[in-house]
Amino acid sequence: MYDAIIVGAGPAGSTAALEMARKGYKVAVFEEHEKIGEPVRCAGLVSERVIKMHNEAVVNRIDGADIIFPDGREIHIEKKGHAYVIDRARFDESIAELAMAEGAKYFTGKKIMDVETGNHFEVGGVKARILIGADGANSRMAKMFHSGKMEYVYAIQGYARYEMEIEYVRVYLNHDFAPGFFAWIIPEDEKNVRIGLGATSKNLNSHFKKFLKTIDMEEDSIKKLTAGLIPVKLRKFIHKNIALVGDAAGQTKPTSGGGIYTGMTAAKMLADSVDDITKYEKEYMKKIGRELKKGKVAMKIFAKMNNRMLNMMGKIIDNDVDAINRYGDIDYPSIVIKELVKRHSLFVFKR
Numbered sequence: 001m002y003d004a005i006i007v008g009a010g011p012a013g014s015t016a017a018l019e020m021a022r023k024g025y026k027v028a029v030f031e032e033h034e035k036i037g038e039p040v041r042c043a044g045l046v047s048e049r050v051i052k053m054h055n056e057a058v059v060n061r062i063d064g065a066d067i068i069f070p071d072g073r074e075i076h077i078e079k080k081g082h083a084y085v086i087d088r089a090r091f092d093e094s095i096a097e098l099a100m101a102e103g104a105k106y107f108t109g110k111k112i113m114d115v116e117t118g119n120h121f122e123v124g125g126v127k128a129r130i131l132i133g134a135d136g137a138n139s140r141m142a143k144m145f146h147s148g149k150m151e152y153v154y155a156i157q158g159y160a161r162y163e164m165e166i167e168y169v170r171v172y173l174n175h176d177f178a179p180g181f182f183a184w185i186i187p188e189d190e191k192n193v194r195i196g197l198g199a200t201s202k203n204l205n206s207h208f209k210k211f212l213k214t215i216d217m218e219e220d221s222i223k224k225l226t227a228g229l230i231p232v233k234l235r236k237f238i239h240k241n242i243a244l245v246g247d248a249a250g251q252t253k254p255t256s257g258g259g260i261y262t263g264m265t266a267a268k269m270l271a272d273s274v275d276d277i278t279k280y281e282k283e284y285m286k287k288i289g290r291e292l293k294k295g296k297v298a299m300k301i302f303a304k305m306n307n308r309m310l311n312m313m314g315k316i317i318d319n320d321v322d323a324i325n326r327y328g329d330i331d332y333p334s335i336v337i338k339e340l341v342k343r344h345s346l347f348v349f350k351r
């Protein structure tokens, strides 16, 4: 009998496996793909906190961002070493390798469609007392155990050759081509970038074409275009001896779509609470859940803004870049949002 069956070998599932195996628990991980980490549906931009948790597969260091508003205003934010670009496939694979080295058993190429329940859980002859759903944004485990409906941002991303300053990401706020969210260009090195956008509406291809036109990029210069879902709502993530973790639980930042830090942190907390998994939910809500809820409120307000409002916001921020430099934190965006709202009552926009 295993202590836990984990469904999904993404950063959340494999971090849970690694931490639990290190504590001496017997863990079995089921992953639908043969190759862990593939296919990649992620821009791979993470904070230094993530690198402190798992220092592998870094391809570039980011020292700030240029934010581009609909009227063409560009605001430069300087934040040295605040973020890193990772090779997401290698990142996932390397966490799994560590977990295996600690004794976690991996079953790859095994898509879990059903779990037998009773006194214990059973998948393909493997029995365990706890089931962990780490099966991503479209979590089958969450659906199976009725953990509530999810809300999503739809995202699309590809790769291109494009020359830009390699220390800065470019973030485009424009609700014509990225309604409710934003578009990005993330440099991997001197010549290669990741380019994508998120939107609260589904017609991603037409949004993406519009974005490419705005930045004068040919459609056929984009390689390996993929679409993915970003959950933007926390679910109830404990149900008796079942725990959800990572995107399956909606543990992503609604303002940026980033879920690697929030999911890996959850996985560590879960591994600390194996003997009483209710502690995991309480602890997570106290340390990160509150931040995600504030992010959801901010995202809702942002999604209602039109481009004229975004331009107004640009004007305000331009006069107070210092606030972003001082308070900006990609894992805890509510800190800078709160500061800006405090300093500029005009953040109460009129349509």
Ligand SMILES: Cc1cc2nc3c(=O)[nH]c(=O)nc-3n(C[C@H](O)[C@H](O)[C@H](O)COP(=O)(O)OP(=O)(O)OC[C@H]3O[C@@H](n4cnc5c(N)ncnc54)[C@H](O)[C@@H]3O)c2cc1C
Pocket: 007, 008, 009, 010, 011, 012, 013, 030, 031, 032, 033, 037, 041, 042, 043, 044, 045, 046, 110, 111, 112, 113, 134, 135, 136, 137, 140, 155, 156, 157, 196, 227, 228, 229, 230, 245, 246, 247, 248, 252, 257, 258, 259, 260, 261, 263
């Ligand atoms: C376009 C895009 C860009 C993004 N950019 C960033 C970014 O820059 N920074 C950031 O922090 N986050 C980003 N995210 C979010 C980030 O990718 C996720 O938050 C993160 O991958 C969540 O990790 P996870 O382990 O919870 O889930 P996943 O990484 O999705 O892993 C789930 C695993 O479960 C497996 N699986 C699913 N169903 C089953 C099943 N039934 N049986 C067995 N295995 C199964 C999958 O194959 C997968 O390996 C982005 C997302 C998208 C869509």
